[in-house]
Amino acid sequence: MSKELIRLQDLVMEFDGERILDGINLYINDKEFLTLLGPSGCGKTTTLRIIGGFLNPTDGRVLFDDKCINDVPAYQRQINTVFQRYALFPHLNVYDNIAFGLKVAKLPKEEIHARVQEILEVVGLQGFENRHIDNLSGGQQQRVAIARALVNRPKVLLLDEPLAALDLRLRKDMQNELKRIQQVMGITFVYVTHDQEEALSMSDTVVVMDKGRIQQIGRPEDIYNEPKNAFVADFIGESNILDGVMLADYKVKFFGRTFQCLDAGFAPNEPVDVVIRPEDIDFVPPEEGHLTGTVTSVTFKGLNYDIIVDFKGFKWLIQTTDHQPEGATVGIRLNPEDIHVMHKSEYSGMFGDYSSYSAEYDELTEDADDEEE
Amino acid sequence: MKKNKSLLLSTPYIIWMVVFTLIPLGVVCYYALTDPETGAFTWQNILDLGMFLPTLGISVWYSLISALICLLLGYPVAYFIAHRTPVMQKILYMLVMLPMCMSFLLRTLAWVGLLETNGIINRFFGLLGIGPMTMIGTSGAVVLGMVYNYLPYMILPLYAIIVKIDNRLIEAAEDLGCTPTQVFSKVVLPLSMPGILSGITMVFVPAVSTFYISQKLGGTETMLIGDVIERQFKSAGNPNLGAALSLVLMLLVFICTGIMNRFGSDEEGGVVV
Numbered sequence: 001m002s003k004e005l006i007r008l009q010d011l012v013m014e015f016d017g018e019r020i021l022d023g024i025n026l027y028i029n030d031k032e033f034l035t036l037l038g039p040s041g042c043g044k045t046t047t048l049r050i051i052g053g054f055l056n057p058t059d060g061r062v063l064f065d066d067k068c069i070n071d072v073p074a075y076q077r078q079i080n081t082v083f084q085r086y087a088l089f090p091h092l093n094v095y096d097n098i099a100f101g102l103k104v105a106k107l108p109k110e111e112i113h114a115r116v117q118e119i120l121e122v123v124g125l126q127g128f129e130n131r132h133i134d135n136l137s138g139g140q141q142q143r144v145a146i147a148r149a150l151v152n153r154p155k156v157l158l159l160d161e162p163l164a165a166l167d168l169r170l171r172k173d174m175q176n177e178l179k180r181i182q183q184v185m186g187i188t189f190v191y192v193t194h195d196q197e198e199a200l201s202m203s204d205t206v207v208v209m210d211k212g213r214i215q216q217i218g219r220p221e222d223i224y225n226e227p228k229n230a231f232v233a234d235f236i237g238e239s240n241i242l243d244g245v246m247l248a249d250y251k252v253k254f255f256g257r258t259f260q261c262l263d264a265g266f267a268p269n270e271p272v273d274v275v276i277r278p279e280d281i282d283f284v285p286p287e288e289g290h291l292t293g294t295v296t297s298v299t300f301k302g303l304n305y306d307i308i309v310d311f312k313g314f315k316w317l318i319q320t321t322d323h324q325p326e327g328a329t330v331g332i333r334l335n336p337e338d339i340h341v342m343h344k345s346e347y348s349g350m351f352g353d354y355s356s357y358s359a360e361y362d363e364l365t366e367d368a369d370d371e372e373e
Numbered sequence: 374m375k376k377n378k379s380l381l382l383s384t385p386y387i388i389w390m391v392v393f394t395l396i397p398l399g400v401v402c403y404y405a406l407t408d409p410e411t412g413a414f415t416w417q418n419i420l421d422l423g424m425f426l427p428t429l430g431i432s433v434w435y436s437l438i439s440a441l442i443c444l445l446l447g448y449p450v451a452y453f454i455a456h457r458t459p460v461m462q463k464i465l466y467m468l469v470m471l472p473m474c475m476s477f478l479l480r481t482l483a484w485v486g487l488l489e490t491n492g493i494i495n496r497f498f499g500l501l502g503i504g505p506m507t508m509i510g511t512s513g514a515v516v517l518g519m520v521y522n523y524l525p526y527m528i529l530p531l532y533a534i535i536v537k538i539d540n541r542l543i544e545a546a547e548d549l550g551c552t553p554t555q556v557f558s559k560v561v562l563p564l565s566m567p568g569i570l571s572g573i574t575m576v577f578v579p580a581v582s583t584f585y586i587s588q589k590l591g592g593t594e595t596m597l598i599g600d601v602i603e604r605q606f607k608s609a610g611n612p613n614l615g616a617a618l619s620l621v622l623m624l625l626v627f628i629c630t631g632i633m634n635r636f637g638s639d640e641e642g643g644v645v646v
Contacts, residue, residue, distance in 0.1 A: 052548065053547075054544055054547075054548075073547070074544070074547040074548055075547045075548070075549075075550050075551055075552055076550075079548075080548055080549065081544075081545070081548045083541050083544070083545055083548075084541075085541075087539065087541035087542050087544070087545040088545075089542060089545070089546075089560060090542075090564070091560075091563045091564055091566075100546075100549050100559075101549035101550050104549060104550040104551050104555060104559070105550055148545075148549070149548075149549075152549065152550070
C-alpha cells in the first residue's frame with residue numbers, strides 16, 4: 001500500500017506567460033486513490049495531463065518508479081486515462097473501443113477476447129459488445145471509457161472529472177462503482193474533480209488545490225476536520241470563519257470571549273482564523289449560551305434547516321434539525337472540539353461570512369467547470 | 374399550419390426542379406429511346422453505344438486517377454489547414470477557394486499556354502538545353518488539367534471533416550499506446566473517411582463528364598465521353614445517340630456514388646454529395 005509510485009517535483013507550468021502551476025510537489029503511492037480537488041482553473045487538470053504525458057511541464061520533474069519520465073511520450077507510459085466526456089472512438093463499437101489498446105499492443109486474439117470479456121464483467125456491460133457508441137447512455141459510455149483504460153492493466157489510472165456529465169443519481173452510483181473497481185483491480189487512481197463530496201467519499205488522499213498551488217494534502221477526515229487555511233475550510237463543506245487571537249495553547253479569544261480549544265503550537269497572541277462548522281453548533285436557551293444572537297433566515301434543506309443567526313453583526317450559518325422561528329433570540333454553546341484554529345493566510349477574510357447568504361450556495365460551488373484549462 | 378408554410382416557401386424550388394431538371398430529364402430519356410428518323414420507340418441507340426465503351430472506359434479511368442491524385446495531394450493540405458489557428462484556417466481556406474473564383478475556361482486555357490510545344494515551360498527548358506518535350510495532347514496533360522481544376526473540391530470536404538475530429542480522440546489513442554503513425558492509421562484516417570468519400574465523389578463526377586479539358590489539353594486518342602456527347606449534339610447531328618450516351622453516363626455516376634455511399638455508411642453516416 002505504501003510504496004511510492006509517482007513523484008512530482010517542483011512542477012511549474014506556464015501558458016503564454018501565465019503561471020498555471022506554481023511549484024507542485026506531490027507523491028502518489030501504489031494502489032492509492034488520490035484526488036486532486038479544486039475550483040475551476042486551479043491547475044488540477046493541468047497536473048493530470050502532465051502525469052499522462054499530454055503536456056510538458058515548463059519546469060520540474062515527473063518521476064515514475066524513481067525514474068524521470070518527462071521525456072517519455074504518452075504512448076509509452078504505463079498510465080491510462082479516462083477523459084472528460086469519455087472521448088470514445090465513434091467509428092468503433094463497444095468491443096473494439098475496449099480492445100483498442102490491446103490490439104495496438106498486438107496481443108493474441110484469444111487473449112484480447114478473454115480480457116475484454118473479463119473487463120466487461122467488471123464494469124457490468126456484458127452483452128454490449130456490438131453496440132454502437134452512439135446508442136449508449138451517458139453512464140454506459142462512462143463504463144466503456146473506464147473499461148477501455150483498465151483493460152490495459154495500467155499501473156495508474158487517471159480520471160479527469162469522469163462523472164461531471166452524469167446526473168446526480170447516476171453520479172452517486174458510479175462513485176461507489178469506481179471505488180469498488182479500484183479495490184478489485186488494485187491500481188492507483190488519480191482522480192480530478194471540483195466536487196468536494198465526491199472527493200471526500202472516494203479518496204484515500206485528497207489534494208486541495210487553488211491558484212496553481214497545493215493548499216493541503218491529507219486524508220478526507222483530516223482535510224475536513226483540520227483545514228489548513230480559510231480556502232480549504234470554505235471549499236470543503238461550509239464554514240463560519242472568524243477573526244481570533246490565540247492567547248496561549250488551548251485558549252483562543254474571539255467575540256471578546258475566551259474559549260477552550262484543542263489547538264496548540266501558535267505564537268502567543270498570534271492573530272488566527274477560527275473555523276466553526278455549521279453542523280457542530282447546538283442551540284441552547286439564550287441565558288445558558290456563550291453567545292446570543294437573532295435568527296434572520298431559515299431555509300428547509302430536507303435533512304436539516306439552514307439557519308442564519310446574527311451575532312453582533314456577523315452572520316453565522318448553523319445547520320440543525322431544531323427549527324427556530326425567524327426573529328427568535330437564540331443562544332449557542334461552543335465545545336472545545338467544535339473550534340478549529342488556523343494560521344492567517346492570503347485567504348483570510350475572503351471566506352466564511354454568511355452576511356450575503358443565499359440558499360443557492362450549494363449550486364454555486366457545484367457549477368460545472370467543463371471548460372477548464 | 375407550419376407544414377403548409379414550409380411547403381409554400383419551397384414552391385419556387387419545386388417549380389425550378391420540375392421545369393429545369395425533371396422535364397429535361399424526361400426529354401433526354403425520350404430522345405435516348407426513340408429513333409432519329411421515325412421517332413418510334415427503340416433500344417437501338419443504347420445498343421449502338423458498344424463502340425463507345427473504350428471511350429467510356431478511358432473517361433472513368435482518367436477520372437479515377439485524377440480523384441486519387443487529388444486525394445494524395447489534398448489530404449496533407451487539408452490536414453495542415455485543419456491544424457492551424459482559426460484565423461490562419463480562414464486565410465488558407467480562402468487561398469484554396471481562390472482559383473475557383475476564376476473562370477474554369479480561362480484556367481484551362483492558361484495550361485495550354487504553359488504546356489504547348491513552344492509554350493512557357495518548354496521555352497524555359499530550352500534555356501537549360503533540354504527539350505522541347507511533347508506535353509500538350511497527352512493523357513498526362515488531361516489528368517493534370519482535371520487535378521488542377523478539381524483539387525479544391527477534394528480539399529474542402531476533407532478539411533471540413535478533419536477540422537471536426539476531436540483532439541481528445543487523438544490523445545485517447547496516444548494514451549492507449551499508439552505511436553503517431555498508428556494514431557493516424559487507426560483514428561484520424563478512419564474518421565476522415567466521410568470526407569475522403571465525398572471528396573472523391575466531388576472530383577470524379579465532374580471529371581468523368583468533362584469535355585473542355587480533354588479538348589484543350591488532350592489529343593485525338595484522349596477523347597473522353599464528354600467530347601463524344603458534345604459532338605453528337607453539335608457536329609454529328611445525332612442528338613438521340615448523345616441523349617443515350619448521357620443517360621448511360623448518368624446511370625454510371627449514380628452507381629459509382631451509390632457504391633461509395635454504401636461503403637461509407639459502414640464508417641459514419643454516409644456521404645453528403
